[in-house]
Amino acid sequence: MAESGDNRSLEQVRADIDAIDREIQQLISRRARCAQRVADIKLAEVQAAREAGEAETEVVYYRPEREAQVLKRIIDRNEGPLEGETVAHIFREIMSSCLALEKPLQVAFLGPEGTFTQAAAIKHFGHAALCVPQGTIDSVFAQVESGECNYGVVPVENSTEGMVSHTLDNFMDSGLKISGEVELAIAHHLLVASHTGKDDITRICAHQQALAQCRNWLDGHWPHVEREAVSSNGEAARMALEIPGVAAIAGDMAADLYGLEKLAENIEDYADNTTRFLVIGREEVPPSGRDKTSIIVSSRNKPGALFTLLDPFRKAGVSLTRIDTRPSRTEKWAYVFFIEFEGHLQDENIAAIVAELEEQSILLKPLGSYPRAVL
Ligand SMILES: C=C(O[C@@H]1C=C(C(=O)O)C=C[C@H]1O)C(=O)O
Numbered sequence: 001m002a003e004s005g006d007n008r009s010l011e012q013v014r015a016d017i018d019a020i021d022r023e024i025q026q027l028i029s030r031r032a033r034c035a036q037r038v039a040d041i042k043l044a045e046v047q048a049a050r051e052a053g054e055a056e057t058e059v060v061y062y063r064p065e066r067e068a069q070v071l072k073r074i075i076d077r078n079e080g081p082l083e084g085e086t087v088a089h090i091f092r093e094i095m096s097s098c099l100a101l102e103k104p105l106q107v108a109f110l111g112p113e114g115t116f117t118q119a120a121a122i123k124h125f126g127h128a129a130l131c132v133p134q135g136t137i138d139s140v141f142a143q144v145e146s147g148e149c150n151y152g153v154v155p156v157e158n159s160t161e162g163m164v165s166h167t168l169d170n171f172m173d174s175g176l177k178i179s180g181e182v183e184l185a186i187a188h189h190l191l192v193a194s195h196t197g198k199d200d201i202t203r204i205c206a207h208q209q210a211l212a213q214c215r216n217w218l219d220g221h222w223p224h225v226e227r228e229a230v231s232s233n234g235e236a237a238r239m240a241l242e243i244p245g246v247a248a249i250a251g252d253m254a255a256d257l258y259g260l261e262k263l264a265e266n267i268e269d270y271a272d273n274t275t276r277f278l279v280i281g282r283e284e285v286p287p288s289g290r291d292k293t294s295i296i297v298s299s300r301n302k303p304g305a306l307f308t309l310l311d312p313f314r315k316a317g318v319s320l321t322r323i324d325t326r327p328s329r330t331e332k333w334a335y336v337f338f339i340e341f342e343g344h345l346q347d348e349n350i351a352a353i354v355a356e357l358e359e360q361s362i363l364l365k366p367l368g369s370y371p372r373a374v375l
Contacts, residue, residue: 036101039101061099064288064370071091071374096125096129100128108139125151152279182276188213191248202225237257287344292372294338297365354366
């Protein structure tokens with residue numbers, strides 16, 4: 001085996017690499033056959049349940065909690081020289097391809113193509129999933145509710161593509177469950193078509209949030225060029241390709257999709273610009289061991305209402321990861337809280353908190369427990 005510091009020739013090291021690749025390929029094929037065997041077992045179990053008159057009808061091949069465990073283990077045992085996350089991304093793609101041997105997952109996302117939501121969908125499900133663009137957050141929910149798509153991906157926090165509140169409103173009326181979360185580092189670039197030079201630019205287009213996130217950079221570099229907010233960064237990229245003089249601000253996905261050139265990279269004013277997305281599905285997800293739970297709770301606007309809702313978490317020492325308020329649409333002066341915390345609804349301490357909250361509130365709706373983002 002080639003090690004750094006040995007005195008093998010280039011040809012010898014390449015021969016080593018070829019032999020290793022052969023082994024890796026054989027192992028991947030073996031892994032894929034195991035995944036097929038798992039799928040056969042799942043199918044047989046569902047068929048047996050059907051014959052026994054049990055209600056289950058759908059075979060669920062995709063197991064988010066299992067995938068999260070596999071990826072976490074890969075990161076934990078990684079010894080370098082590659083980064084744990086880099087290796088996990090490779091395994092993300094292997095799992096995605098193994099699962100697609102049964103049937104590629106259909107994943108609805110807030111489109112159009114080339115948006116960060118699509119990048120989030122691919123990051124979570126891998127490239128073997130079939131990502132289907134939707135025009136609105138409502139239609140992402142509808143596609144999953146009707147069964148057209150297996151899962152959906154919607155932005156929920158600090159997004160350049162959609163409104164948090166709109167996603168939360170959808171959860172109030174929907175029976176769908178959250179089955180995962182995706183965190184994505186957002187890097188914006190100034191993009192132009194190959195036939196557009198720096199001096200040809202008369203207009204810079206992007207989603208309004210992308211324009212906002214790059215405001216200082218634009219003020220410094222392009223103070224006199226018109227800025228135009230359009231419906232998405234993907235749309236801005238399409239315009240940059242088709243309309244002379246237009247430059248777009250968008251991410252890598254859009255640059256690749258429309259074959260645009262990067263005039264400037266990473267132009268966002270703040271590094272660490274992360275957007276969070278939620279994965280929605282029809283099934284509840286069993287515990288992975290590192291989970292989060294999201295609930296909607298509603299209480300009357302009386303003194304101490306929020307304190308009463310949050311106190312059970314404090315007493316149990318459970319960390320809240322997010323809390324949002326929305327006005328209730330059904331009752332004047334009632335509020336709806338969207339609360340996220342660490343733990344799974346099947347954990348005893350979490351079940352006890354939820355039972356206590358149920359007594360204190362007008363309405364309590366669990367939106368699901370799901371593995372914390374690994375990648
Ligand atoms: C193989 C399984 O099914 C699917 C494929 C997985 C994989 O390739 O590792 C993991 C979880 C499931 O999404 C399983 O449940 O173990």
